[in-house]
Amino acid sequence: MKLEEEIKQEKFKSEHHKLMINLLFTSSWLQRLQLNMLRPYDLTPPQYNILRILRGAKGELLSLGEITTRMIDRSSNTSRLIDKLETKKWVTRKTCPNDRRQSEIGVTKEGLKVLEQLDGPIDSITEQFQFLSVKETKEVNQFLDQLRNQNLNQPI
Amino acid sequence: MKLEEEIKQEKFKSEHHKLMINLLFTSSWLQRLQLNMLRPYDLTPPQYNILRILRGAKGELLSLGEITTRMIDRSSNTSRLIDKLETKKWVTRKTCPNDRRQSEIGVTKEGLKVLEQLDGPIDSITEQFQFLSVKETKEVNQFLDQLRNQNLNQPI
């Protein structure tokens, strides 16, 4: 369905305005897809995001702040998300000896095992994007990157 | 910044995978923009969404279910959102005489006044999309609409 039918709005102020709503709506749809996929594994999207970041660090331990800057959603409360993952024994947290304010967080073997199980299902979500050519995909990626950099001159 | 720099991930599995992350990341960025804009008006994005929907109905009263299907985020708990708007006196809710299960919700004059104040600021967010031509914008809109319809044949 076109966005107009989805949210029963026959007309938008402009094509640009429609695009803003469409981005928010499609992202919400995508998140629900992810959520349903992760549910059987007792993981939420931000928790999954953290595990992916730790796996990407290839054994290197990361501080809480470092994880936060790498997350899809920057306003996540990483501290409490790590709490959850720690009780499931999928990550370890210990205080950094050099700077006792920081903590060093790493993924466990069990955490990696869960991630492996999820690689397939997550790939199948990505496959939904295959109808776009690589060239087109690059263009949309570039557009999104550009969009976020439009307001550098604004105070906010 | 490119997404790679934003989330400090030097490489993605594929351009399509990057696009998935980019959509989620950009939408999160966009939501925060909206949130900051709405804060001084004591409105949250879903509450604002509801007011917009009611204004769009041009005086026609809408049921709670009708509002939900028109929302950007379908999993909103509209009942409690309306509660909040009602205490601020920006919407009215009364039970529908024909079907006493339903409620009839409408925006008040004060609600409309708040919306008017917000039209300018919201337009300025839309302006960030102006660097894209209308043709390009249409293409991205079409792509998003298409994406959401890729999985019709999947069970889920």
Place this chain on the structure above:
DNA sequence: CTACATTAATTGTATCTACATATATTTGCA
């Protein structure tokens, strides 16, 4: 070397999503 600012993480609170369950009303059918 002490005092103050800075930094990293934790905790508290309000709001929201997600979803299951409950309640009230209406509809449909035997």
Place this chain on the structure above:
DNA sequence: TGCAAATATATGTAGATACAATTAATGTAG
């Protein structure tokens, strides 16, 4: 007609975001 199914909304609870405030450790200026 009467009673079960369907429908519309409300409510309860867990997990998140958003952000302010707090705590603890480290840096730094005088």
